Amino acid sequence: VSPPPTTSHPGLRLVACALLGLALYLLPAPAGLVGPDGRFFGPGESATVGATSLVAGWHVLAVFAAAVLGFVLRPFPMGAVTIFALTVLALTRTLTFERVLSGFADPTVWLVVAAFLIAGVVIRSGLGRRIALTLVVGLGRSTLGLGYALCASEMILGTVIPSNTARGGGVLAPIARALSEALGSKPHDRPERVGAYLMLVGAHANLIAAAMYLTGMAANPLVRDAARKVFGIEFGWGTWLAGSIVPALVSFAALPLVIGRLARPTMDDVAVARAAAREQLAAMGKFSRHERLTALVGAGLVALWATKPLHGLDTTLVAWMGIGALLILQVEDWQNLVRNDGAWDALIWVGGILTMATALRDLGVIGWFAWSVQAWVAPFSGVVVLVLLALVYFYSMYAFSMLTAHIAAMVAAFLAIAKTAMVAPLVVVALLAYFSNLCACLTPYSSGSVIIYFGNGYVSSHRWFVVGFVVSLVHLVVWLGVGGLWWKVLGWW
């Protein structure tokens, strides 16, 4: 996507990844991969419990760890690293080849692909450029203003589009891209000018909006369900927002400033750019047919995504309907759609990571991990347990490529463990609920929206990891600190 972070030969870095994988692979699998009662931790394959599948889980973990190191060191682009990892899994017969390919049939992958394709149309139709120029003219007194424009958009759209991938990747990422280009910043031509900044603000703002609303992310209701089951608490739309509103607003306020430190825009001619944008906007004249139709289809998509409870149509299916409409209305032809490298690159690595993440769950590794955590926090008590659990829950997201999978695999177990700490239930639920989304700040492969912002190519994967880690620290301070105080005000503890 962008030049490798170091100048050493890719071979050396590839060897480093391979060595990590090999070392883990050859280590004996932890005995605890079978629970003390001999029960297998995997949800699916209890019939196949036995040394083989447990070792298989450990081996998947070894290959996955090597791949993640590969994403950081970048001996090769992420797609290539993923192909290597999948090939190793098949060659070592850790997974069957059918299983290795299973990630490529995941609806999440195809939502990402569809969002890439739609974003391409928004850009090529000129609509993205018009919206971007309008934003620059209206809010472009500074790059900071543009960052806040993205935050505000997320906060508003977060109330109506319950898929964070659709919202961030399908609606706002193309606008952020057009904004960057309108300001003279392209992935391979001055990405530092403003593009890298906008991509990072956009992606992280998307996750704050995801945390803010029960309907901010597709799998948030799973947290509510788990809270009902474990604590008998109804953590509904209103309660969710009551707890999140203060820390979320603080996060939104801080985000453009923090990213401005970590990826300071180098453009120093904002006023000139703004004047130029005003001229360019005037030069664009009236809305073209393609712009009007793209806006129409976009409005249709937002409407269908927002009303999902009424019709139940899969988010990805809705995106496909949008693509179908753009084709039938002849806004875009198929050849242009297919010529979208970013979409296919993402298909490969997102699909591959999903294969591995699913295998980790099905082969019991996630269950074993949750159980180990329980054993590990047993000596502590009260708030210490809660904070430890929250941190482990947050940073375990390094091993996941889908917020939904992370939540589905772990939230119920972690709520159950936290219950033993005897801390105020509402605080426990709140922390895990919000962290369920904020944790996606860590990696460039954590969620569809992040994948798409990252896929624009303004920020190297190495740097995305670094910025993500710093943002995670800011989130911890805001949500544990400000959040903790606010929940005290609410009387939750």
Place this chain on the structure above:
Amino acid sequence: VSPPPTTSHPGLRLVACALLGLALYLLPAPAGLVGPDGRFFGPGESATVGATSLVAGWHVLAVFAAAVLGFVLRPFPMGAVTIFALTVLALTRTLTFERVLSGFADPTVWLVVAAFLIAGVVIRSGLGRRIALTLVVGLGRSTLGLGYALCASEMILGTVIPSNTARGGGVLAPIARALSEALGSKPHDRPERVGAYLMLVGAHANLIAAAMYLTGMAANPLVRDAARKVFGIEFGWGTWLAGSIVPALVSFAALPLVIGRLARPTMDDVAVARAAAREQLAAMGKFSRHERLTALVGAGLVALWATKPLHGLDTTLVAWMGIGALLILQVEDWQNLVRNDGAWDALIWVGGILTMATALRDLGVIGWFAWSVQAWVAPFSGVVVLVLLALVYFYSMYAFSMLTAHIAAMVAAFLAIAKTAMVAPLVVVALLAYFSNLCACLTPYSSGSVIIYFGNGYVSSHRWFVVGFVVSLVHLVVWLGVGGLWWKVLGWW
């Protein structure tokens, strides 16, 4: 891929497809979709037998028929038509969305993708051009000579590479492409000059080689197994070739002539082109590093594909290993690989067709079809039954996108039905064995190799169907006529 065959508005043609689909969809499903004994014909879902799934099978058939009409009329490119079809299947809840996406995890799809990517490297490295120029210099006295060069290559490689997709798509299609370009024929620039001719010869020669050897196509052993089970006949490598050698040689001899009629190369300066090729070859000088490494990896692929019985590595996995090697050797970088539109276009439509074909089988439609055929041929006897069965078997390939699926779904049933006709068993097995491969001549989506030749974009889908139908008639004459006589000579009847 190429301009639509008619000049009418795409909307009209789309409406025609939609009307066909709607009419079939609304017709009541044939009562016979459940067999006379109430048994469901689907292999997988006997637990879900009931009106719903039978109607679902019929509905998939309606959408599939509309999609195939769409491939012929081409209101939109095949990828777009496939997206429309899949969207309709999901919107009508005929299939779950997970199921709609299942075709994208099929190893066949990814073999096709891998072959596209490898072909791109063969071309860009210059190796394809060098081989092509050498062929033109050596055999390019006429375009006919080049056609025979492709046939001879298929006949030789057919003995060692048992996957027709790997052989045709991975090895020979890139050479045919380079040949076309070396002779000044590109998909959008004089495709008629020689490219269309070479693509058609290459694809159909691949299928003749697939029919010629037991090891010419991955699923041929299924035919041998079924013959053993139904007739107790051992139709092994030698017997297979004994029966095929004469009609196959006749087919190879006829093919370049027949295609020369149907897609006459318009180039009339063969001598000039050959002289130019000689000069260009000289100008290329010595093998470059990229060419040598590509040749090395190519040789490794052929070696691994040829020795599959020894190591059992999946054909697609081997292709991925080749891609991995090309990346690690830095012959090609990932961005160039990903920039291969043809691969992603094929991924979409091949994946979508596989979804539908698999659903037709799992929902009992194929089983119902075989049973209906049995009832239909019951009044006839002897050779008439055999010929009817062979024809139905051959032309039913319109509904399949994988030779393997066609064979797996039908050959055992058809052998069993044919047994009732009391014709010489060896002739029955021979006909179905060879037709199992030749039938892929009918459509541009029949097999991986065909998909890749077609995907080069020299021949419109409409025209591919027309040429395929004519070739099918030639095959019938050769294999029923010459084949029948030859099998008499062999004493098979």
